[in-house]
Amino acid sequence: MRAFSEAYLRRTREGMWADSREALSSLDLGSRERVLDVGCGSGELTRVLAEECPGEVVGCDVDRSLLEFAGDSSGPEQASAVPVVQGDAIRLPFADDSFDLVLCQALLINLPDPAVAVQEFARVSSDGVAAVEPDNGAVTVESTVPREAPLERRARRAYLGGIETDVTLGADAREVFESVGLEDVTTVRYDHDRSIESPYDDHALTVARRKATGAGLADDRATMLESDLTDEEYDDLRRAWREMGREVIEQMQAGTYERMETVPFYVTSGRVSSLE
Secondary structure (H helix, E strand, O other), X not given: OOOOOHHHHHHHHOOOOOOOOHHHHHHOHHHOOEEEEEOOOOOHHHHHHHHHOOOEEEEEEOOHHHHHHHOOXXXXXXXXXXXXXXXXXXXOOXXXXXXXXXXXXXXXXXXXXXXXXXXXXXXXXEEEEEEEEEOHHHOEEEEOOOOHHHHHHHHHHHHHHOOOOOOOXXXXXHHHHHHOOOEEEEEEEXXXXXXXXXXXXXXXXXXXXXXXXXXXXXHOHHHHOOOOOOHHHHHHHHHHHHHHHHHHHHHHHHOOOOEEEEEEEEEEEEEOOOOO
């Protein structure tokens, strides 16, 4: 399973549920008594669940270093920190039927066999199982730099082609749920928009500099070459990427650069069979 830093998780999930939580309505959070967030990472979804659920919410992650962040109190409206437990998604340290809802966010896409984890979710849940998973192959980019979007499509295609797990799973998670016997499976799409516009924060400036130097593609070179991308094609892409990065910086200096990235997420939910 791929590992991610606390900074990466916060940055990619920042503000995801700030404007609307309508896609979570199928989870019936207002009636839940005990909820488990598996692979909670730094706790962005865990804190949303704690705000929406009247009962107890527990975070669980295999990475002990992330649990310190996940367990932090989210502010004055939350009376106490969220309880957290270290545990593996495919061997959860809980008894059968310990929760009435077990869910995850952007976890299944990083597992070699998502069905094993979903089956384990069903074991420790007495009622509901859910997953909030992206389709990383369907990410779209709009930019005031004309060549940015097509170059990002090329780079993304190569990078995703070099990853062993199914990072496009979101739209097809329903099939995984049904394969382990979950009932009444439904899927709701939710688009997470991430924008950059003037005034630019430090992270946006750092990303622009890394594009201009090609540092980002250099970090991903090994993964990209695991796809059908050749060394020559990679070098050509990186040259074009650096040129694009310089255009981004020029527009930033003029205060005209704008970028919108849309990541489609799919909230898939199902019910544990009453015959189990």
